[in-house]
Amino acid sequence: MAISLEHITFDCANATELATFWGGLLDRPVDEGASEYFATVGRSSGAHPVLMFIAVPDKNPGKNTVHIDLVSAEWTDEIARAVSLGAKHIADYDEFGTKWATLSDPEGNLFDIGCGL
Structure with a gap:
């Protein structure tokens, strides 16, 4: 199964x-x-x-949180679009050969938008 x-x-x-x-x-x-x-x-x-x-x-303290990773070849455009929908742009990263941005949705849940090739 x-x-x-x-x-x-x-x-x-x-x-x-x-x-x-x-x-x-x-x-x-x-x-x-x-x-x-x-x-x-x-x-x-x-x-x-x-x-x-x-x-x-009430959100339960200690309950598992979910972290969603998204990817797009037009990642900077998608970051701007997310912000226009209500996201907050937290930070940009470029590590281990990968680029991504961390954002939060309107209720503070974090998610990433990565640079897809």
């Missing part, structure tokens, strides 16, 4: 707002039925993994 990645789940304050950010960044629509409590991106289009956003009253 094989295991496969089904969802990447974000605990958040407002599911629709965070789903709208990530859907915009990945150029995928927020699925129908989204509310401030629950939203998904990718389910209706058959994309995998599906991004799932669940409102929680």
Whole structure:
């Protein structure tokens, strides 16, 4: 039996707002039925993994956090686009032959956009 990645789940304050950010960044629509409590991106289009956003009253200290790495040949343009959608550009890196930028989404979750060839 094989295991496969089904969802990447974000605990958040407002599911629709965070789903709208990530859907915009990945150029995928927020699925129908989204509310401030629950939203998904990718389910209706058959994309995998599906991004799932669940409102929680308090983020649990010590709970695992998710770090998403994205890649694009036009990485500087994508960084600017992410910022225009509400991301904060934290820092740029050039190490071990790889270039990437670390950003945070509107709720402070970190993610990277790397330079793809």
